[in-house]
Amino acid sequence: MNKTTPQNSLMLAPLLGVTDLLVxxxxxxxxxxxxxxxxxxxxxxxxxxxxxATHVAASVLLAATLTSCADLLMQTWSLPWQQHIGLYIGLLALQCVVLEHNGFFLSHWRERLRLSGLFGVLMISLGLLRELIGNGTLGAHLNWLAGATQDDWQGFVLGSDGGLRLATLAPGGLILLGLLIAAWRAWPRPTPAN
Incomplete structure (x- = not known):
């Protein structure tokens, strides 16, 4: 069993593909x-x-069933929301199978919750930054999560001419993620005394 990090678990695809908006x-x-x-x-x-011999097949079948059910629930809750992120919901099935193969679900529940929370913070932070930089808005389409059908509220508009369009595209997300990682690594940290 591998260490309980989500390495090699394909989390980069939804991180870059879906975080064009905070919602x-x-x-x-x-x-x-x-x-x-x-x-x-x-x-x-x-x-x-x-x-x-049947472990992988069963996990694929279970993951596909759960993500299909989640996708159907999203369609009934808010169709515009499902249309915006539906492609990446299907990738969660593959994500579950890879995490199962890496031993993620065999680790302690607190460690799983910590890593999932860290992934959530990264998803929300990147979505917030990309929406601010790319669209010049904050909280656009948040009514999708509430299941609202009208699109009256477009969020807080911070720039009248929008923003840097590249930030909303996947390459812009990759560039922004690279800049954030570089800033994190360059941040000075106290070193333990010998």
Whole structure:
């Protein structure tokens, strides 16, 4: 079993693809928490009953079922929200299978919650920054999460001419993520005394 980090777990695809708006990052993270929580509980019940040869097939079937159900719930709750992030919800099934293979669901629940929370903070932060820089708005389409059908409220408009369009595209998200990682690594940290 690998260390309980989500390395090699394909989290970069939803992180860059869906965080063009704050509501998208928050929404995918909420669905991620729901699907991975249900997947972890179901696999805990099934793991001891499965033969090793059927473990991967069962986890793929379970993950696909859970993400399909989540996608259908999103369609009934808020169709515009589902249309905006629906492609990435399907990737959560693959995410669950990879996390299961890496031993993520065998770790302590506090460690899983910490790592999932860290992923959520990153999703929400990147969505917030990309929306601010790319659109010049804050909280656009938040009514999608509430299931509202009217699109009367467009968020707080901070710039009349929008923003830097590149920030809302996936390459812009990758550039922004790289800049954030570089800033994090350049931030001075106190060193322990010898």
């Amino acid at each position: 998208s990052g928050l929404g995918v993270w909420l669905v991620f928490m729901l699907v991975t929580g249900a997947f972890g509980l179901a696999m805990r019940a099934l793991r001891s009953r499965l033969m090793p």
